[in-house]
Amino acid sequence: MSVDASIALLSWYAVDKRQLPWRAEPGETPDPYRIWLSEIMLQQTTVAAVRPYFDKFTSRWPSVEALAAAEDSEIMAAWAGLGYYARARNLVACARRVAGEHGGRFPDNEAELRKLPGIGRYTAAAIAAIAFGRRAVVVDANVERVVSRLFAVDAPLPGARERLYALTETITPETQSGDFAQAMMDLGSAICTPRAPDCGRCPLAPLCAARAAGTQAIYPVKAAKAPKPRRDGVAYWLEHDGHVRLVRRPAKGLLGGMLALPTDDAPAEAAWREAGSVDHVFTHFALTMRLLCAESDRRDPDGIWWPIARIGEAGLPTLFARLAARGSEWRNAA
DNA sequence: AACCCGTGGCG
DNA sequence: TCGCCAAGGGT
Structure with missing residues (x-):
């Protein structure tokens, strides 16, 4: 399952991956600053919403040192409209730590990345895998949805989170885990969508338990939400x-x-x-x-x-x- | 562990 | 119209 899944997925990704401003082309070296900035902006936020903000930030502050030197008020104002403003506060704090304590270079491993403000389990894994080629288990909402269908996980989120993480670990390849993670996210965004997944175009359909049972639409199972006051x-x-x-x-x-x-x-x-x-x-x-x-x-x-x-x-x-x-x-x- | 924290697009 | 959803983290 593991090898089959990653080969099928990486082949699909090589052809159908999205072109994104922070994504390195084949042969290019990814810029950890741009990967980090994009990952913070993309937390709970759509690609379409992030694009103009990413362009604005990288134009004004092309490096982590430039960002670290900016005034708090400038950065908060530039973030206005993107939401979840703790991200912007943590962004400044993180940039200053990297500039001041790490010589302007982001740590190249999950454990050290995880210590920085605004970088949690997902983001540390994503940066380690995408920017530094480390093998890391990258689990966001897309991956949770794809994996819940692949394995027909009936336990509801958020309780099933650890189970989904463990299952993702079993299909994450030893090499190219950055491409694998981005492929899973592109798949979740384009094909394995929340409603009406397009299984006919899915490279993982032959391996998918939910697809085999025809129950793909019920995953991921989620706990009922409290009414909004x-x-x-x-x-x-x-x-x-x-x-x-x-x-x-x-x-x-x-x-x-x-x-x-x-x-x-x-x-x-x-x-x-x-x-x-x-x-x-x-x-x-x-x-x-x-x-x-x-x-x-x-x-x-x-x-x-x-x-x-x-x-x-x-x-x-x-x-x-x-x-x-x-x-x-x-x-x-x- | 449960709650807090934005916004815009979509069906 | 409105609930769902999005490359989650902090406390």
Whole structure:
């Protein structure tokens, strides 16, 4: 099974693999910095969403030393809109550790990579295999889906995670495990998809237990999810002389470390006026946030005041970018 | 171990 | 329309 699976898969990958900006062409040497950056961005995020951010980051910061030397605020702003902002905070911390403690070179093995911020079991294995040619067991959501079908694993996720890891280990080849991992992920993305997998085009179909039983659509089995609660909030658009008041959110928690409109408590005594609301869905709750707007007769010198004409450059996360659009409309209507 | 943490596309 | 889903990690 092991050898058959990897040969069939690698043959398919050699022909049908995707061209991606971070992926080295055959004969090229992969750049660990670009592999690392792409892997962090791709955590729980689609290739289509990552592409423009990867291009922007590698243009502005072509090396890990360049990234390490950047200001936190620049990097957070550049990450705005991509989500899961702890990744950006860990990205800076990791770049500075690599630049400061490793001479600008990423560790070339899983155990050392695993010690760096933002690099967990999956990412350490992926970088070790793809950037450094190490044999590593790379298990992401694509691989879990493919393997759950190959072996018809009936135990539900996330409990079945260790079982799926062990099964992946049995089919991971000793060499070319980086290509094998990327092939599994491309297969999961293009053919062995969550709904309606295209088994007719799958190089692993002859080896697939679920396919043999005709039950491929039921895998991976997943535990029921808790219902998503709804919450309500208030944000404030306070402007003065063409500028709007912003705040830097606390480093931890929701949208941590990002610039935002003030929330919860009014930033000033003013004649606040309703300007509608924005609905936004986060991973674990749905939020309806009202927007209150006012003009201030003075400018608190301790606050962050951003020119409204350039609000698009502030690097607001999506929720606040949408609220800011409402605030600008309110302003133009007044 | 269970919970926290974004966003946009898709059927 | 809305729930599902995505190259997960931290605590």
